[in-house]
Structures are given as C-alpha cells and as structure tokens.
Amino acid sequence: MMENNSLLKQKKWRIIDQSSTGLHVSPLHSFGMDDTLCASVGGGLAPATARTWVHGKSVILGIQDTKLPYLKNALAYLEKEGFQYIVRNSGGLAVVLDEGVLNISLILPEQEKGIDINSGYDTMWELIKYMFSDFHKNIEAKEIVGSYCPGSYDLSIDGKKFAGISQRRMRSGVAVQIYLCVSGSGQKRAEAIEEFYAIGKNGEETKFAYPDIVPEVMASLSELLGVELTVDQVLTKLLYSLKDHAEFLFADQLQGEEIPLFDSYYERVIERNEKFLSPFR
Template structure:
C-alpha cells in the first residue's frame, strides 16, 4: 500500500558549508507542509564537507566546548539539529534520506512508520540480509538501526506533527567508516561524556559499523542508492514526481516556511559555545 494518492515529490540537494543549517530548515519546512497539504515528499541530501550533526542530548555534554574543539582538530564542521538525541555524521559519501508521510489517510504508528522505511531499504538491497535492532556501540544507536552481520549501515529517526511524520535515515554508502567512528569517539571523550550518569552517551566501537561499499558493492554511489529507493517506492504502488521539485522549492509557501524554520534553527545554534 502506498503513502498517498498524490505523487511523492522527490527532492535532491547538496548543502555547501554555508548552507548547512538549511538541511534541517528544509526538513522542518517540508514536514510542516506535508502536514498542511497532506502531500508526501522524499528528500535526498548530502553535505559538501564532513559534518557532525549534534542531537539535542549532546548539548548536555559536561565539556561541550572541548568536544566541539575536537571536531575542528578532525577538520569536521558541526551544527545542532532539533531532532534525534545523539550525534551523527554527514559527508559526501553518506546519503541522507527523509521520507515525509501524510497521516490522515494512513495513520502509521511510530513502529509502523519505522518498519515501513526499513522495508523500503531492504527492497533496495535484496542481496543483503538487513536486520533491525539496536547496535549498542554504534553512534546514535536506536531500536531501528539497520545492520548486516551485526554492523550498522544506517540509522533512522522520526519526527511527528499532528497529521504527518518524517522518517530521517542516513545511509553509509562509502568512505572511511572507521574514521567517522573515531571522530565521534574523540568527540565524546573530549566532552567527558562518561563522567556523568544523567545522560546516556554511546561508547562507540568502530567494528560495529560499516558501509555498503565494504559489503561487496565497491562501486555503488549515492546516485545508485537514490535510484534504488525511488524504485522501491514505485514498487509499493506510489507515483514519484521527479520533475516539479524546483518549482515547489521556489513557491511562496515553501520559501516562507523555510525562512521561519531557518530562523528557529539559527537561534538554536547560537546557543552553542564558541570554540
């Protein structure tokens, strides 16, 4: 069963370093419009530079300034999002996929929504046995981590409004996953994460994470994964609109909502210490 009787608008964007906050301003704007218009979207995006995206719980690190300074040492940019609890990494070989689902027609529960996108990913890679359970020693561990042979390849989070939900997934397509993991290890060590007991931060083991390229697909690209995901959506019976996203992103309703959401995330990020 598909998401909607309206075609899913597919959006594909690459965010430069100065545009980094737009990645989640766009996410929040699309969620608001998905709710308002009962219109589904899929948003594929990457960042031009390696970026650690802090979750809301990361603000509570005992030494956040030192944690952020460690990112500069690793030549990582960073910003604070308004969803999910813990840090994840985005770079040119990580594909972020956000699926926006109207809920009036099909009121998916939290677990049903997670299961829906997990099945879409399984359909993308029928040669892999993809499990769904928490990979405890990955970064940003969660109940619906996607893994192969105990190694995480993707993490999923979701946000909800009254009548819409967005499933936000990052997929490690290629690149050096061990280096990503080490950056997060150093981030939490510098931030003295384990010196307190009120907030739970992961103890990351690089061996618990991998990439699609390391799983026997050495030439797979972000474009390949994007096309496979669109095919999975089509196979569920949905129509996918590949042509009108530029027009929609220039529309008054989107531009106004994006500006409102960008202001909110800018104010949130002004709360981070300067390092």
C-alpha cells in the same frame, strides 16, 4: 514485495533532490527543509515527499550531546579535524555526515488514525530492504551496541551498522529521516565520534549514559556489500523503488507557500542551534 497497506504506497511521490546542492550549505538548511515539508505535506499543500540530501564533513549533535561536561574541548577537536557541527531538532545523538553519506527524508501526511512511531520506522526499513534486495543480504533493524547514536532501528548487515533512522513530527506531518553510509569507512567515522565523547567526558561520570563507541561495529554499504557504491547509484535505486510504489513520481523543488514557510523554519533552526552552542564558542 511490500504489504498492500505499506505507507510506501502513495498515489504521488514528489522527489526533492538536494544531494549536490547540500554540499554548499550548512546542515541546518536540511532541518529547516524537513520542518517546512512536514508543515506543507501535513497541511495538504503537497503530496508525500522524498527528499535526498548530502552535506560536507559534519557532525550533527543531539541535544544531550550539548550537556557533555567538557563540550568546549570536544568541539575544538571536531574543528581541528575539519568537521562543522550543528545541533539538530530531532531526537538522537551525534552522527557523522560527509560526501559518502546519503540522507533520505520521507515526509508523510498523518492519516485519520495517525501514523504510529513504529510504522514510520518500518516504512523506511522496508524501503531500504527493497532498494538493496538484489544483493540478497539480510538487513536487520535492531540496536547495534557500540555504534554511535544507537537505537532499536539501527540498520545492519552481519551485525555491522550502516544506517540510523530518526523521526520528526509536527503539524500533521511526519518526517522519517535516515543516514546511509554509502561509501568510505564506517569505522573511521565512528573513531571520530569515539574521540569526541572521550574528550567531552574526560573520564567524568555523567547522568546521561553516552554510548561507549566500538568503531568495528560500523561499516559502509560498500564495505558490507563488497562493491564500490556511489551516492548517485543509491539515488537511482531510490527513484526506481519509489516508482514501484506510486502511480505518479515527479521531481520538484519548494513551491508557492512553501518558500516563505522555509524562511521562517530555517530562521528558527538557526536560532535554536545558536542558543545551544553560543555558550561554548
């Protein structure tokens, strides 16, 4: 069970499910949404919110990825392989999204003492452990060397990474975001990023150390748990897990002041993305 002081315990959890609508919009939409929710939850307009999102075949780049010496060629490769791509506004490096990857954002209000960075990561780790506790597998949080977008809160089973966590903080709100590779081949996704970096570096030394991808260290939850999991099944697990940690759980969409807020944050995300990518188009 969770510790009593767990940030998962909330009086109310609001759920915004965009796991099907996200397939019809750019991933930029999701980063605009999370900024909006950071502002509304942080400003007391809305309770703690869990947002679920799925996008079509995409590569989400980090800012450092835009400094690859042969980025234009690497982006041409992604296009040839059928990926759309954007530059995100939270930390980290390139990750793959597709219909078998479920993203979960937990948007929490900063408390009086504030939420330290590790507490944000730990909250998501605890949630994922709780959601999949019935499989009796040890889900570790540690860097998986050879994975894409490596970090100290890579989530893995038996040394194979299936998820990565990032954070976005603004306006007294904290968005903790995770991508969960639910189905499909984790190795194939990693091979695409491996090729992206090989083309983007083209053998040149770079100031920034991009990861040397070892595709075999990445897998999906379906592969690791030995069952054919679907995004919908994982969504159900998420809802039950949050219900266990809230007095009240309700489904919702953007309301009132959040709607014009979204318009302005989405516009910012689009402009920022354009600023980074326009030189390479």
